[in-house]
Amino acid sequence: MPGLQFSQSTDLAIHGLWALACLETGRFILLSDIASRQHVSESYLSKVFQKLTRAGLTRAMRGKRGGYTLARPPAEISVGDVVRAMAPEPPMYQCLAQERCCEAFENCLLLRVFAEAEQHMYAVLDRVTLADLLTDVLRSEKRMGWIQLDMTSADAPEIPSAVPLSSR
Helix, strand or coil: CCCCCCCHHHHHHHHHHHHHHCCCCCCCECHHHHHHHHCCCHHHHHHHHHHHHHCCCEEEECCCCCEEEECCCHHHCEHHHHHHHHCCCCCCCCCCHHHHCCCCHHHCHHHHHHHHHHHHHHHHHHCCEHHHHHHHHHHCCCCCHHHCCCCCCCCCCCCCCCCCCCCC
């Protein structure tokens, strides 16, 4: 089914935050650990997490006990927050009316329709939080293995508590 397509950065951001939401509150995780689990380069994921930190969704800490953690509880971070952090501007639909000298530009129904559709999309995305995603996965029999939801399992490798953040 065709639908909206978000960037790879947005997908990585959502899944990266999802992994952080699985941790104990205040625990930091290595960026390299998330990158290896998502099969993406650490340098690319670093750029994604820089945006998330600037948007106030994650906290970064350098040093031996450093890494990334959620800046707010999972119930207070919506999927809409993540999408906005990764692609804050421009609107989904950009009309070329000004370049084409369209006379309907000021009162264009098409512009209003796309603006309303975007508002509705964000209203839906804002209703779903990281906590909702975790609850849904916990109810499912098929868990996303790279996230490691069962942190107490004896056979699950421990997630490191520190990350050397790449120098910028």
